[in-house]
Amino acid sequence: DPKIIQKPKYLVAVTGSEKILICEQYLGHNAMYWYRQSAKKPLEFMFSYSYQKLMDNQTASSRFQPQSSKKNHLDLQITALKPDDSATYFCASSQDWGNTGQLYFGEGSKLTVL
């Protein structure tokens, strides 16, 4: 069974709309992350959280807002969607932040913006 659950798996949105990507991990990890993968770019780091606290933010646009209601949840709200936002968004986790340990990835949410 997947230990990191991402919902939805696929979504289509229109330009200008807003979507929320859901991520829950059941590995007991303390750190969670968002990565983006598009046809043009490799796995691109976006955010890291540790115990629900934002640790790193590599996303220039404020249209991307992570939200952590619980230690094992890290959702990603994207507003004013653009076609360039089309990508697969991966949630990941690790035991702790900053210990250079293994990242565990969810299966991704593939977003298409028309």
Next chain:
Amino acid sequence: GDSVTQTEGLVTLTKGLPVMLNCTYQTTYSPFLFWYVQHLNEAPKLLLKSSTDNKRTEHQGFYATLHKSSSSFHLQKSSVQLSDSALYFCALSPSSNTNKVVFGTGTRLQVLP
């Protein structure tokens, strides 16, 4: 800044042949290096990791040696199988106060019968 370079976008081989996927990196720190594998429509999964200079690390028939002198961490396998067809990412975690893992562009390995 920290970066990872994978020079091959696509490598196509017949099964049973050896393979080497190139990975070089740049960082001012003493890093951890990783190889992740992503099969079609699946999540990336860790294949190998190392932080020890000149020590070979192995898993599932794949192996790699971190060479800090040349900033390289090439992935090798002596005999590829059809099931090895996947996207392989080299990744770097600088040994600093960050957990921001930087990934290379990935190399797609296609193994033919």
